[in-house]
Amino acid sequence: MIPLFQASHRDHRWWEAWARWMRADLAHPSDFLRRLALGWAGGTIALGVIGLVCYKLGLDAVAAESIFLIAIVLISLVGSFTMSIGLCIVAVLYIDFFFIKPTLTFDIQYKQDIPALLTFSIASLAITGLVRHVRMLGETQIEQARLLDLTHDTVIVRDMDGVILFWNFGAEEMYGWRKREAIGKIIHTLLKTRFPVSLDDATDTLLRTGRWEGELIHTRCDGTELVIASRWSLQRNGNGRALATLETGNDVTARKQAEQALRRSQATYLAEAQRLSRTGSFGWNVWSGEVVWSEQTFRIFEFDPHVVPTLELVLQRVHPEDVERFRNTIGDASTHKQDFDFEFRLVLPDGAIKYLHVVAHVMKDEPERLHYAGAVMDVTEARQAEQQLHHAQSELARVTRVTTLGELSASIAHEVGQPLAAIVTSGEACLRWLERQPPEPDEVRAGVMRMVGEGRRATEIVRRIRTLARKDTGQKVPLGLNDVVNDVISLTQREVLSHQVPLRVRLAPLLPPVLGDRVQLQQVLINLVMNGIQAMDGVTGWARELSIETGLTPDGNVRLTVRDCGTGIDPHHAERLFDAFFSTKPHGMGMGLSICRSIIDSHGGKIKVFNNEAHGATFQCVLPPLAKEAA
Structure with a gap:
């Protein structure tokens, strides 16, 4: 050749x-x-x-x-x-x-x-x-x-010193030098070649494998730089001695420019999308400690883009209450080499609080190459909206409780009136015993003690009513579900009597405590009791009875059951029964059962309803015991 x-x-x-x-x-x-x-x-x-x-x-x-x-x-x-x-x-x-x-x-x-x-x-x-x-x-x-000469690709043959031996028409067209001008010249000097690796490394690969390929930067005779996809093939004689190198190449300059333009366009769109979604990206090399942030990530942390990001830099703005959890999460990720997903808060220099949600995935898990790629999302507005929603739900629940108290006004008046009447009666008796000759101080003392007891009873009733009516975000504490039932019975007893509904209560002894908000659970039970009473209005064809039961489910959860003997649940309404603003009552708001479900869900439990075999419906609430909550 x-x-x-x-x-x-x-x-x-x-x-x-x-x-x-x-x-x-x-x-x-x-x-x-x-x-x-x-x-x-x-x-x-x-x-x-x-x-x-x-x-x-x-x-x-x-x-x-x-x-x-x-x-x-x-x-x-x-x-x-x-x-x-x-x-x-x-x-x-x-x-x-x-x-x-x-x-x-x-x-x-x-x-x-x-x-x-x-x-x-x-x-x-x-x-x-x-x-x-x-x-x-x-x-x-x-x-x-x-x-x-017919091919548009360059075909060049050079000896082992790089001297050009053959220069085809494609090379003339691409680089601008005629054949007579190129032959005899050193190729890399003529074309001012720039290599992706060193020339020695490329030559070593060529001698070892007989081939090399890569992208080179060549300069035309007019000074224009071209990106060439180059392929080298080593030519040997019959004894295996290297004689020359056959080099072919094609111009990929336009393609590389298009790729770079596409990458710039993609980077622009990505940056804009991250800005709109308030989501930044990052890379983390665990072994070297190197951290790479996107432009939006710098915006989220409110650092200058010229600052070199590090974990220590992030810790400067992590909320003091979240620092230990942040360190533990990062430490577990680097030790156990697993994905992580958590939220923490930032305290910015002006005192503002940001809520961030961070997710990261292990990209490489090799010696000295544990890499994470992740995303940082600014969820401050979402958390603030959740807080506002919770506040609105709490306010709506309070309004519902006040409305319920209005419906229980007769029962409340009766409950408060009983101790007050007892106090008046005991006071009048004390006056009579004092007017006797001689006075009877022992009887007076006993009467005063009864007055104190009845006063405390009235105070407790008023406290319960004020608790139900007050504007409170609620607080979960360990409490007994049977105590909640007893509180509600005392508040609804008059309503039960006025509707002439027999009340049967079966409370299981030694129930494990639950972690809950007493007022919210009282509200759930009051709503269910009132619904049961109203469901039996006008029923004359069978015996009426309202039943309240507590107990344990087979899997160890605490169960609260309210069963009535009314007309039951229309199957067409069963799926919408707990939807907000859906009511089967002519003047109902449609919020009672929706609030009940929200409260039970927030306690980690479930509420369901089903029709009884004979008459009426059963509402059943299941709550996890305190032991499960702790686990």
Whole structure:
């Protein structure tokens, strides 16, 4: 291959003419035969003239054979292989005719002349075959050179010192240097090559594997820089010694520019999307401690983008109450190599509080390469909205409780009126005992003690009513569910009596305590009791009864059940029964059962309703005991 690349087209023009002639021969066989006959006749005449001239000059057979051999070689260079073989035979005949005794005849006087003629024949045929082989090689090389010039890719051959041996038309078009200007120059000096790796590393790879490929920066003759996808192939001789490097390449400058533009566009869209969603991204190399932030992450933490982000920098703004949890989460992530997801608060320099939600995923888990990729979301507005929603729900629950208290006004008046009447009665009795002669201080003392007891009872009733009516966010404490039931019974007893509904209470002893808000749980039970009472209004066809029960479920949870004997739940309304503002009552707000479900859900429990087998419906609340909450 190398001699081909060193040759110029001018050196092979006559080979190209011969190649065109041979292609024409294959396309037109009759023309080929005509030329073959003419060539054979011309060659025969030429050889005859050569033989006659040599005979006239008195040359011997050896000298004549040498001249004939030269003539055959020349004829083989321009003629066909068939014609060359025929002329070899003609040359043997002319040598026999002119130079083998007896001369001017085809007879052979001495037998020792026969080997000489055979030797000439073999030599001429061998030379003709070699010439044919050289012509075929020349045709192949010409065709290869032509094909290499047809490609738009660059094809360059350089020796092991980097000197250019071959420079195709594609290289001329791409780099601007003509072939005569490039051949003989050192390629990397001519093109001012910039490598993605060092030239020594690329050469080592080429010698070790026989190939190398990568993207190079080449400079055209006008100074324009091009990005070239280059591929090198090592050429060796038969002994395995490296001879040269075949280098091909194509211009990917436009593609790289488009990719860079796309990346810039994507980065712009990503930055804008992160800004709108208030979500930043980060990378963390656990082993080196290196932290990388996106532009939005700097905005979230309110640090200057030129600051180098570190975990210590983040800790400067973590809320003091969240510092220990932050350290523990980061420490567990680096130790156990697992994803993490948590929330913490920031305290900004102006005192403002931010709520952040951080999620991260392990990208690489190799020695010295534990990497995390994650996202930081500013959820401050969401948390503030949750707080406002909770406040609104608490206010709505309080309004509902006040409304319920209005419905229980008769019961409340009765509950408060009983101790007050007892106090008045005891006071009047004390006055009578004091007016007696002599006074009876023991009776007065007993009467005063009864007055104190009734006063405390009235105070407790008022306290419960004020607790239900006050504006309070609530506080969960350990409490007994049976105590909540007893509080509600005392508040609703008058309502039960006025509707003439028998009340049956079954409280399981030794129930485990639950972690709950007493007022909220009282509100749930009051709503369920009032609904049960109202559901039995107008029922006359069967016995009415309201049942309140407590107990344990098979899985150890605490159960509160309110069962009535009313008309039951319409199946069409069952799925919407706990929806806000849905009510089956003519003047109902539709908030009672919705609030009940919200309260039970916030306590980690479940509330459900189902119709009884005979009459009425059952509401069942299930709450986790304090032991499960702690676990």
